[in-house]
Amino acid sequence: MRIESPRFGSLEVDAEKLISFPAGLPGFEDCKRFTLLEMEITSGPGIGVLQSVEHPEIAFSVAEPDQFGLHYEFALSEDEEALLRISRSEDVAVLLILRRNEGPDSEPPVKANLMAPLVINMANRTGLQKVIGRVGCDVTLRPAA
Template sequence: MQVKSPEFGTVEVADDRVIEFPAGLPGFEQCRRFVLVHEEGREAEVFLLQSADDPDVAFSITAPIRLGVNLEFTLSDEDVALLQLDSIDDVAVAIIVRSQGADETGPAGAGLSANFMAPLVINTRARRGMQKVISRLGCEITLRQQG
């Protein structure tokens, strides 16, 4: 399958590498199929989650641990069913990140913005995902200094 990405051009992706988000992502419900792409020849710390349905929809994602964050939350029975999850070992958690320029939030806000309240949960075996919106702080977030 060929996927168009404004950042990487047209990328050839095997059909078994497509991640299905049955409910889409909040605000992008029409996009249900995504692929992970990254720059060739470099270790991937940040991936581009590129929609296979709309080339203009893409998100930079990374593992919370890359930012020194331990993120723990509970999946409901409905979440487990949606993900077709049989084993916790098949779960990958990622967060959407974006860079913020000083012109967006002023000099004090320039840097990286990460959405810890809506992590992506992916069943790596079944290649199904969802965005788990955490409406209240019932999860545990631990920040660790990297060094």
């Protein structure tokens, strides 16, 4: 399958590697199929791009929480667990959507959305965005190595 991304140009995407978000993402409900692109950039490994298949102009920079030294735990509802069909915890990936701060003096230069992580069952390629209405999860900052 070929995607013409305004950001990345022409991309060949393996249909078997698509990730399905049955409910879409909040604000992007029409985007239900994505591919995860790994990016080699100077800010370090583990940064990727979640590229929409239906709307190639939509792409999100993403990273695993431990890229920021975070230990991140939260509970899924029964409906969320049923949607993801999780059978093994090691099949679950958690990604944070990143946003670049504008302006030359912005601190920090990149922010991660901790209140709406992406949860993906990599075994069956199904995901959702877990919107956390209040801080009821544990977030632990680890010292930098």
